[in-house]
Amino acid sequence: MWKWKSIGALGTFAGSTYFVADSRLVHAKSSPEQADYISMPPGMTTRTHLQPAFDTHGAIRGEGMARPELAEMQLRHVQVFFRHGARTPLRILTWMDQPEWPKDKILGDPPLPAVTYTTTDVHGQLVPSGPYEAMYQKIIFKGGTPAGQLTKTGKEQVYELGRRIRGDYIEKRHLIAPTFNASEVYVRSTNMMRTIESARWLLSGIFGHNKRGDKIIIHTEPAEREILYPNHSFCRQLKLFNKKLFKELDASIPGLREDRAQLQRLLGTPLLTQHSSARLSFLVCPLHFSFRIQRGG
Structure with a gap:
């Protein structure tokens, strides 16, 4: 039996959840046919039963036993979700005075170690640039900066979040390897450069240059299949x-x-x-x- 164990927020725009397991946990429903399931990410073949196993008093249903401590459980899965870092505006509003957004100061990479990566869809196929990115590149602010772009400050923000995750998950708890291991870490982003680059700089904070790690693939989906944002255009x-x-x-x-x-x-x-x-x-x-x-x- 699997059970969610929340560990709370990692920052103002990030959070994570543990999947933990314990041999004393029992199914809250009587048969697999009655259970509610959710598919796991690629590489995890177990399907996860999310029906609560505890009653309101903390006892395990059907067993009359006390809630097991986290130390008695085995970690099975961690999900970390976060928004992109600071970005430029999405459009020009003619009713306002336009400030300058100097491209050489706003954009570009910070002087920090960074990973290299490739992008594919969740099935391993190449994904062309999405329609939003083409639209943003046509909107140029004073100073030459396009709309909707991850700023240098935004990259530093998610890099620092990655450093915190490294401290918690690698240096303190030793949950994953200090270099990127594709069998341990799966990365998913929407098909926009500000979110793809946010994923890159988060991974850079966790793994540094990653010169000895596996090749990093950031998985995206074409706009017509995207479910990670409210997809009004295709729903x-x-x-x-x-x-x-x-x-x-x-x-x-x-x-x-x-x-x-x-x-x-x-x-x-x-x-x-x-x-x-x-x-x-x-x-x-x-x-x-x-x-x-x-x-x-």
Whole structure:
């Protein structure tokens, strides 16, 4: 019997979960046909039963035994999930004064050891650059920086997260090898350069140059098969749901209409619309780099 064991957050944009096993755990359902399963990543052939094995008092169902300690369990799987590091805005908003984004200062690699990698889909086939990346390369800010790109600061952020993971999982707990081992570590990213590069710099923080490790493959999927972000372009039901949601926001969330009106007055523009994420992105990204935001009329 498998059981989830959460170990909490690794940072403001990352978390992880252990899979642990103990011989005393029993299935909470009576037969495999009744159980709920989830497929494991490539390389793990066991299918995992996620039905809770404990009752509300911590006893194992059907056995009347106390909850086993983590030290008595065997680690089987760890999942680490995280967002990309700091990025440039996603689009140009003509209603705002445009700050400069000097390409030579904003982009480029930090002076840190970095791994080399290749990308394939989850079946080992090559994946062309996704449609979002082509769109971002057509949006150029003052200073020559394209939209939606992982910044030098963003690379340093995920590198530091990788260093923390190395300290916890390699140096302290000795859970994985100090160099990349493809049978131990599986990497999955969306097909955007800012997320692929975030995966690269996380791995760089964990494994350094990785000169003696296995070849690193970062697995992605083409846009029509992607499930790691809300894929409105290829999921009609999700698109319809979001359209309905935005129509009902004012009525369903108390105070939202008033907050939107106040922000509109301060910024001199409508804010909370279907494209509000892009507007907020353009506000937050410059503030992160200490650019000034002009107050609306």
